Amino acid sequence: MKVLLVTGGAGFIGSNFVHSQLKNTENKIINLDKLTYAGNPQNLATLANESRHVFVQGDIGDSVLLEKLLADHQPDAVVNFAAESHVDRSIHGPEDFIQTNVVGTFHLLEAIRAYWNQLNPQSQQSFRFLHISTDEVYGSLTTDAPAFSETNPYAPNSPYSASKAASDHLVRAYHHTYGLPTLTTNCSNNYGPFQFPEKLIPLLIMNALQGKALPIYGDGQNIRDWLYVEDHCSAIAAVLAKGSVGEVYNIGGNYEKTNLEIVHTVCAILDELVPDSPYRPHHKLITYVKDRPGHDRRYAIDPSKIAREIGWQPAETFESGIRKTIAWYLEHRGWVENISSGSYQNWIAKNYGAR
Numbered sequence: 317m318k319v320l321l322v323t324g325g326a327g328f329i330g331s332n333f334v335h336s337q338l339k340n341t342e343n344k345i346i347n348l349d350k351l352t353y354a355g356n357p358q359n360l361a362t363l364a365n366e367s368r369h370v371f372v373q374g375d376i377g378d379s380v381l382l383e384k385l386l387a388d389h390q391p392d393a394v395v396n397f398a399a400e401s402h403v404d405r406s407i408h409g410p411e412d413f414i415q416t417n418v419v420g421t422f423h424l425l426e427a428i429r430a431y432w433n434q435l436n437p438q439s440q441q442s443f444r445f446l447h448i449s450t451d452e453v454y455g456s457l458t459t460d461a462p463a464f465s466e467t468n469p470y471a472p473n474s475p476y477s478a479s480k481a482a483s484d485h486l487v488r489a490y491h492h493t494y495g496l497p498t499l500t501t502n503c504s505n506n507y508g509p510f511q512f513p514e515k516l517i518p519l520l521i522m523n524a525l526q527g528k529a530l531p532i533y534g535d536g537q538n539i540r541d542w543l544y545v546e547d548h549c550s551a552i553a554a555v556l557a558k559g560s561v562g563e564v565y566n567i568g569g570n571y572e573k574t575n576l577e578i579v580h581t582v583c584a585i586l587d588e589l590v591p592d593s594p595y596r597p598h599h600k601l602i603t604y605v606k607d608r609p610g611h612d613r614r615y616a617i618d619p620s621k622i623a624r625e626i627g628w629q630p631a632e633t634f635e636s637g638i639r640k641t642i643a644w645y646l647e648h649r650g651w652v653e654n655i656s657s658g659s660y661q662n663w664i665a666k667n668y669g670a671r
């Protein structure tokens with residue numbers, strides 16, 4: 317049994333990771349999350365009686381809290397999911413992104429460095445800090461350019477991706493300068509259960525079920541690579557177990573699609589799964605809206621390093637993963653309703669009102 321300190325474990329990917337760890341391993345999880353608008357205790361509701369899960373509400377920028385948590389729980393590894401994660405929010409207000417993604421990661425690294433320095437040599441050697449990052453740090457690709465490899469230069473284009481790039485550089489420097497045993501993963505677009513409906517796929521599902529417009533930015537030809545969240549979690553576990561210290565691993569689903577193809581797929585599955593919907597065919601709800609400023613045209617991941625060195629492959633295809641995802645949202649209407657609070661409506665008005 318290992319003790320993992322997971323940050324941001326009440327968010328989308330973090331909560332899926334916590335569930336998969338508790339299901340597939342004997343590990344104990346200390347889950348530190350600030351519970352911003354994106355952190356949802358309901359994502360962890362089924363763990364109320366799980367003794368291997370300890371939830372702590374707090375900020376990765378709180379050095380005093382971090383020192384205490386590290387001393388009390390003596391983790392074998394830290395997995396850092398905590399971040400502001402939505403590109404559109406970073407355009408409306410970048411400050412929180414700098415605060416959490418850059419300054420917060422810096423404080424987290426400092427606390428971990430102090431903790432790691434006083435471990436015995438054997439524990440120092442086996443300790444890992446895994447930083448969860450994104451393919452967006454590499455910038456935008458033209459249609460026929462090769463997919464991002466780990467050696468691509470960084471060229472972030474949004475305040476979000478710039479803040480993630482800065483945090484990746486800090487992680488790299490802490491390994492290079494202090495010898496901290498770090499790992500970094502850069503993953504493509506995730507989808508699946510517990511994703512906050514500000515992101516494309518859950519927004520489409522929620523809006524379609526309510527007969528609302530399905531907003532597509534610009535011409536809908538922007539391309540993303542899509543990965544089912546449980547596959548991202550299995551990749552993270554594999555990198556934690558087998559990754560070489562100081563290395564970076566790109567993670568992707570080998571599924572590049574335009575946003576228009578994604579929305580048509582979601583609509584077709586909803587037509588099939590909700591045959592009595594008054595809004596069928598759902599594709600009639602598709603509405604082109606003003607583009608996102610600085611909208612990256614294409615992301616694509618070359619996942620050959622993680623496949624070759626670690627032996628990881630995704631288990632789901634997009635076809636199987638998207639069906640599971642839509643079925644989950646249909647079965648969890650209560651979760652969806654609780655999310656659709658006043659603050660969510662305020663965000664929708666702010667982001668889509670002027671488009």
Ligand code: NAD
Pocket residue numbers: 323324325326327328329330348349350351352353354355356374375376377396397398399400401402416420448449450451480502503504505506507512
């Ligand atoms: P999310 O927004 O759903 O969750 C982020 C979580 O971090 C929330 O629970 C929030 O409360 C918590 N948090 C925010 N600020 C914090 C702070 N200062 N201290 C402690 N907790 C804080 O995000 P997500 O989609 O689950 O993404 C998780 C990580 O994965 C992020 O680092 C993101 O950059 C990265 N990532 C996301 C995707 C994707 O498609 N969603 C793809 C690649 C990488």
Ligand code: DAU
Pocket residue numbers: 401402403404449450451452503504505506514515516517519531532533534538539540575608615
């Ligand atoms: O690539 C990994 C990244 O994927 C992560 O690092 C981010 O945390 C995550 O939010 C995601 O970023 P994107 O900007 O690609 O995801 P989003 O779901 O916001 O948008 C996906 C695409 O859909 C993008 O081209 C913008 C477009 N879009 C999005 C929304 C919310 C629309 O056309 N309409 C919308 O309403």
